[in-house]
Amino acid sequence: MMRASITYVSRRSERVFFGITAGLLLILRYLLTTEEWGRTVNDLIVAQGEWISVFISVGFMVGLISQRGLRENEWLENSPDLIREMAEISLTGVYLFQNGRFEYVNPRFSEILGYSKSELEEMDAWEIIHPEDRERVKDITFNRETGRGSPAQCEARMVTSDGETLWVEIRASVIQYNGAPAILGNFVDITARKEREESDLRHKSEIDLAKRYIEDVLKNNYQVIDGYAESMTDDRARMVVKRMVFEGTEFIENIETFFMLRETPPGEAVQRLCLATVVDQSVEYVRARTSAEILLEGDDPHVLVLASPYLWRALVNLLVNGVLHGSGAPVVIRTSVGEEYALLSVVNRGDPIPVDLIRSLREDYGTGRGGSGFGLKLATEILSSDGCSWWIESGALPGGGEGIVSFNAKFPIAKLNDEEASK
Incomplete structure (x- = not known):
């Protein structure tokens, strides 16, 4: 040319x-x-x-x-x-x-x-x-x-x-x-570039191998263990095993979401989502796997927001955190819809979250309270997509002891096209 x-x-x-x-x-x-x-x-x-x-x-x-x-x-x-x-x-x-x-x-x-x-x-x-x-x-x-x-x-x-x-x-x-x-x-x-390309290919191959192992070995093993748990006559032992299976399978789901999040093209990192659909999907998922009581409060969440396509997984992790670390009281999903933003909060009673844990959620995949902390970190990463923000409110109730933990996220409301507006 x-x-x-x-x-x-x-x-x-x-x-x-x-x-x-x-x-x-x-x-x-x-x-x-x-x-x-x-x-x-x-x-x-x-x-x-x-x-x-x-x-x-x-x-x-x-x-x-x-x-x-x-x-x-x-x-x-x-x-x-x-x-x-x-x-x-x-x-x-x-x-x-x-x-x-x-x-x-x-x-x-x-x-x-x-x-x-x-x-x-x-x-x-x-x-x-x-x-x-x-x-x-x-x-x-x-x-x-x-x-x-x-x-x-x-x-x-x-x-x-x-x-x-x-x-x-x-x-x-x-x-x-x-x-x-x-x-x-x-x-x-271009040696450096070729080495990066080869490294990326090796990394992708290793990731694919890990995915196959998760799908073919870990998931199958957990399903077998869950099946044996159903036949156990000791109620306490059965509940312990089923909780272990639940936490293990949730960790696997988070690992798979982590991989998908890393592979999502930049142009698809934020999508138009119906907040009500995300809430319903997440609540149904958690209710089917736990005996948790989940309450919905606030404004009607039937609104389109701009958020990560994995928002439902973030909400599941917040609900699971409330179930596993709460006091047994209902976990509350509270929504507030404004003209430009929608606010979603997951509130539960339980021990206040330590300040160092909140800090670690913004810095790296740190350790949590009695667990890996991976689910919460993944949730906060998903909630950090372009235009979105999140914060945690945590403190003891008057008189000490039990506290209130509130995970909050704010999402931009998507503008409707003519067809959507007419509906």
Whole structure:
């Protein structure tokens, strides 16, 4: 694309573009002379893509060389100083390749691979390509030179002078050099990116293995144990086993939700949800698994809110916390609906929550009261989705002893579209 844009503009436009491009490069070189700016520019290149300098340097040179029909070493030796500057200060490895040899390499090329300029220009160019990638890169290069439509970009491994393997991304264009096709291109070191990708793949594989283990082993085992508990004649022992099964299965459900939360694309992290549906789903889930008494108070929750699609799991965890750590009194879900926000509170009687536990819920997956604390932390993470907020009110009742614990969450109310408003 860069080549075409240079080929078909006027000479005046070409000079203007040339001046701007060269000016940007000279400014960049100046900035890189200071340590702080050097780090800043380098971070920008790593974060925003390694090919910032590719657009500035090689793309311009390819177009300029092709239009003016420069031959032999004219493109470097007899060109304006600023064109030489582009190649010499480029942040990517720049090269001119023909007939299996490098006719030119820039300093960055030598720096990345550890060979001197003279060594690279004297050696068989294919020696720096990893043996397992060599034939593939040869085919791509041959097809590019003969106009058979190979991609202008590819990834491959190169071998440094020390024998280290680097992953690089190569971009190249065909030019006429010394009366024959040649490849003018450049490359960047993408080893760190490839290592991150491989690490992500390993991590995903490990997560998938853990998911299969949870589904095939843990869940099945808990179901078997729950079945045996039903046949136990000792009521107390049966209740103890069933509570253990309940807490274990809830932990598994939270682990699975944790995985799904991490895999949710950013664009799907917040959705339009009917608050009444979420409340009903959560209450039904907890009532089916415990003997807890749950009361609903406050405004009608039939309103659309913007919240995490896993809001129901957060509410389940808050209800379960109230059931397991409460005094046996009913757990209350209280809703308040305003014009812009809806407030949902889960209130239970029980021991006040220690300040350090409340702090840990905002910091990490800490330990809780007699449990892992994982369910509460997961709930607060879900309640922290964009636009939402949560807080805890906890304190002793007058006279000491038992206290009131209130988990509160505030959600933005979603604007209705015309069809929803008509209903």
